[in-house]
Amino acid sequence: MKKVILDVDTGIDDALAMILAFKSEELDILGITTVSGNVCLDQAALNTKKVLTWLGLGNQVKIFRGADRPLLREPVFEHEVHGNDGLGGALKDMEADMPEDGAVDFIIEQAEKYKGELTLIPTAPLTNIALAIRKKPEITQWIKEMVIMGGSVKSLGNITPLAEFNSYVDPEAAKIVFHSDMPITLVGLDVTKKALLTDEHIAQLEGSRVGEFVKNATAHYMNNSYKRNGVKSCALHDPLAVGVALDKSLVKTEKLYVDVETKSELCDGQTVCDFGNRLGKEPNIDVCLEVDHEKFIRMFIDYLKR
């Protein structure tokens, strides 16, 4: 089994990513680290605990709180998309204990314990990972691979005209991670915006407990997407990162040089991909450029039915 840590800012699609990961049975999930992103750190940590409790794993999986703000910037939340509580109100009546601090040390400890074996799947701003690299640079040699949901290399942004949310919220952290020499697969908006969950897919889960959760959790997201672009669907950004960690054949990648803009009034957080190698730099990231979205959605539904 692949040893993984999920780094999340739970978030509707982070919740779906966690459910996919636990249903997969192919991942040995060592723990979950949380970070400020879609919602504040406390809410992200509580939401994570609630989702795990809902899965019946509340006391079996380690959850840690990490950074409560980006490295240098003020936090930016995404309540418009994920609702006030971050889960579209889906688990609003559930009680949960607050997870403990220690995300950065947990990542370092596990990277050292499982040298060459650990896959990190961050589906949030990269603050925790950047802090772990700063604290213990050797982890860049120990971590086997990272599959990151973030960025947008050919598409537009989803928080500013050109920036994707996770890279926008903490671009300085993304810069540290992108230049860390770790093997990185970047699952950006170019592919995640094609992985759309629709009412028809949700109907395939109807009658099950998981179906009810997915329906409740995504209703807010779907209504918001309908208001914005006239299409009622939920982009499975974070679940696709888990999908790619499970099965690389879902995507076509190309190794390219990618950097993040941090000094621009209009473009901060934009992931700049050097397709023509104009900068002459060594490619640093396997960038997902195409996705077999039908195969992924089938996988998502089949796994959730388990």
Ligand code: BDR
């Ligand atoms: C990313 O931003 C967040 O709102 C989602 O959870 C996902 O990680 C998509 O841009």
Ligand code: CA
């Ligand atoms: Ca997320």
